[in-house]
Amino acid sequence: GAGVSQSPSNKVTEKGKDVELRCDPISGHTALYWYRQSLGQGLEFLIYFQGNSAPDKSGLPSDRFSAERTGGSVSTLTIQRTQQEDSAVYLCASSLPPGGDTQYFGPGTRLTVL
């Protein structure tokens, strides 16, 4: 069956530009998560959605980062005025209920800010 998909797979942008990253979770999964992995570092939690609401935004690194989810399905992560330190692989995951269930990850979007 279809897994979690993300687009684009690669994005190169200039410093100061805005970018949008998209995540399509597995159909029927109510929980959706965004993570990022910077070079040489572990995965870092960014934000979690239950349905369309985001009860936990604690991981967003700055107010330049925002995310939304519509229709309990697709989510977009927006980074405004990108900086070089934003360069990373951004991973999306989904699961059935939040908590105790396996999270399924997409292939990620590799963002490079020049």
Next chain:
Amino acid sequence: KQEVTQIPAALSVPEGENLVLNCSFTDSAIYNLQWFRQDPGKGLTSLLLIQSSQREQTSGRLNASLDKSSGRSTLYIAASQPGDSATYLCAVLPGANNLFFGTGTRLTVIP
């Protein structure tokens, strides 16, 4: 704050060897622990999920154990194959919202 550590950071073994990857976490109040595999250019693949009430899980040549009280988990890979070469990540779920990941162990199985 939960911290997850994986040792070693990198490991090379000849094909056919059995090996153990280690994961430790600082807060034993977890719902579950998950082992993932990460291949270059690809997303994460979930390997094994151990609920906090369980001691181990097995899938094929993989066996994961959990000792919650000591904050440790191990991933045992039997009869390693070159196709097992990847980065292996351990992650704990302390609450309903997000996983805390270790930095991973990069495994190379030499044919």
